[in-house]
Amino acid sequence: MLPKFLLLPRGGLTELDSRWYTLSVETDSLQDSCGVVGIYSPEPINIPSNLFFPLFALQHRGQESAGISYMKDNRLVTYKDVGMVGTVLSRYLERERYSTVGIGHVRYSTQGGNKLENAQPMAVSCNKGEIALAHNGNISNSRQLKAELFEEGSIFQSTGDSELILHLLSRSRESDFYHALAEVLPRLEGAFSIAMIHNGSLLAIRDPRGFRPLYVGWKGDMVVTASETCALDILKVDEFREVQPGEIVIADENGVRSERISEPKPQSRCVFELIYFARPDSQVFGESVHLTRKRIGAALATNETVSADLVLPVPDSGNSAALGFAEASGLPLELGLTRNHYSGRSFIMPTTAERELMVRMKLHPIREAIRDKRLILIDDSLVRGTTSRILVTMLKEAGAAEIHLRLASPEIIWPCFFGIDIPTREELISNHMDPGEIAGHIGADSVRFLTIEELKSSLDEPNSYCFACFSGNYPIPVESGQPPGVG
Template sequence: MLLHLPVVTFKETPLHHCGIVGIYSHKKINVPKELFYPLFSLQHRGQESCGIAYHHSRGQLITYKDLGMVGNVLSHYLTETHSSYTGIGHVRYSTRGGNKLENAQPVLAVCNKGQIALAHNGNISNSMFLKNELIREGSILQSTSDTELILHYIAKSKRNDFTESLMETLERVEGAYSFVMIHNDTLIAARDPYGFRPLVIGEKSDMMEFASETCALDILGMNYTREVNPGEIILVNKYGKQSVALHKKDRRCQCIFELIYFARPDSILFGYPVHTIRKKMGGFLAHIDNLPGDIVCAVPDSGNSAALGYSESSGVGLEYGLTRNHYSGRTFIQPAPDMRESGVRMKLHPMKAVINGKRVILIDDSLVRGTTSRIIVKLIKEAGAKEVHLRLCAPEIKYPCFFGIDIPTKEELISNRMSPADIAHYIGADSVRFLPLEYLRQCVSNPEDFCFACFNGNYPFDVKDR
């Protein structure tokens, strides 16, 4: 029997929302099995629940989902055969809505427009407004997640053509969304007009795939062709492929945190190889630092690429200072403060032989509340480090995110309460330094196409659900 206990990540980085996959094949394939592998590659984007939707042999859309990870919930599909043409899948980390089975995706609906299954990544930032409107008009909502809203508005639309109903719905929705949907036998992929969340396209012979990251294309041997453009809706069925566009916004707003932390380092996102960008971040940190250290160490895994960049740029050797126990899982670490330290100790182990007597430059991705970094610094000092200097690839996080990333309230963010010197004192480090925003912007060639709102508070539009 599977135990479904609260998921608490040991790291205190901002947490992500979801990963999505959609496949269409012109020849019949074993759809659930084909979905398993890309979902498995996107597990880092959400560990609380997962699910798929595909056509049953009699043409009906069915969904299978549960709380838990892909390997536990969906592995039975590896030995079963369910032949059809299209399917979608989802891994979920809950931000809005909580960790409940009724919020797991894909969401399935049968309405006046036919059968629809939807898997969504992001946050609809006017969802309270839309929910109130629906309730006032008599709708019954079954879940607390945003996804259901899209289905309600599609069903309510007076347009006869499904694509027009969908476009009418999406013109009302504000915020961040990338989604995959099945309507009858058509696979649909869409990205919000600001392009907050990624959505990439892969193709091979008779098959097409949409996914949150290119690592989910690679595992099926797909050739990465391009991203779904911001505001683009792509429909694929037996008649071919059609692309339609929503009203254009005056700018893009791609989430820079995808490159800092969320995405897998082997993915290409927003046109950038993630590992290369993280190395650049580490290189810039070294460039502004000029710190006499003996070794550079990463907080694994999210600090790995940046630590390499720091080491190459500074000439200080990269060492394997912390090992990570990949078997401790993410599902049973309790949120109580006294359990947090044992949770971190179960996950990270300092290499005494490497650290003892050294001035350690420790590279991590970002700092949210500071409580986990405090434990990590303690572990490294206990292992005999002479000094620990924490370096972060992100600027100071000072503002919440309304676009699908679980950043705590302004008051909880340590950088709103303390200076870097005070943070160093609080976490027991000898110094703390953040990558300045102007250097982070230089890591990409088109910074004006990115969102940096959690660092500078410049939201691209007036958010209704603040």
């Protein structure tokens, strides 16, 4: 499920084109948002080591940059760089560095580019004290807020939207940090799940609509916050709960307390966290990711009309849905595609043959398992359709009799303004073709998407989710144009 990027030409694999854009090699899927971690311990602990492992567990949420901040002698220390967690942070494990509070971040970059100045945590020393921030989400009114700050003379170092929170805090006329926070947070619209240090305190902050997940857990006196529970599991934190939408959890020398940003608002939890982004062994929004994906697969199977011999997942993101499909349909599940976990990260492949080779390097069929078989191929979603076309070709070459592609999400038609990088509407295949045309385009015998109703039937509280990238019905007003870079 880790997104990898390859540059492919617009217009499909048979054309060479001078315009390039990024593509996830394995599944042509959407790109993750970011991941955050925060720790407070009354007794000083070796903080880089305690942040490293949960961040490593959240690596799937962003591979472009990684970083940590912690308090040392009343000042913030920050280590961050472009690269993956192991590359950037393992050097800081060589000796112990003790602190009572620290935060960490993994980032996926979009328009902001993969630059060091966009890496997080962002740490400042300002009139409200020492503040470090790790943010997951998109501030959907960031253009307007940034324009105001520019007008007032603010200088931005980064191109993302997280930095503006620090500017707003610093420029607040409230002298007290918590009064400034109470003034600033209600001005932010959209998605923000934040781990923050203020002087010696850890804050876990979640926007009032709860777009992105955020958890808080306890292990003895230690308080840990993280985007997903897989990051808590690795520290053996097994007492945890969601940070409620609109809640601020504060951990410091006075203990742990909870404050509210605003009155509760209608929930807009990102359904794509459950479909694709989160790790299957995590809980997000109080739901098991794996079991929800199995229910989605079962919902797909319920309305299946095609006869087939095998259910085949596109690994790894199609695994749980394929299992649910197989169980519900009574068809055998076959692991007929092997994923190479050791292939590289970013490549520019100038020729069609090389690009095809790149996909073959990542995913490859097991001929003996699929030869002469009619396959139900399960993938999490379809974005541009480019990788599916290569996959279908490979499976046919390997002897598959029929390939029926089933997508564990509805058709993606609209951009996301709340922290997920979705290509422009022109690039989304479902904006140009119906499922029958897509099948012809990628060479499959049929293509069918999960319907929004089938998706809702797989969720415990369907009315608490955002479905805007499928429906275009945004839960809050959004600024026009393409969304800014995600955090």
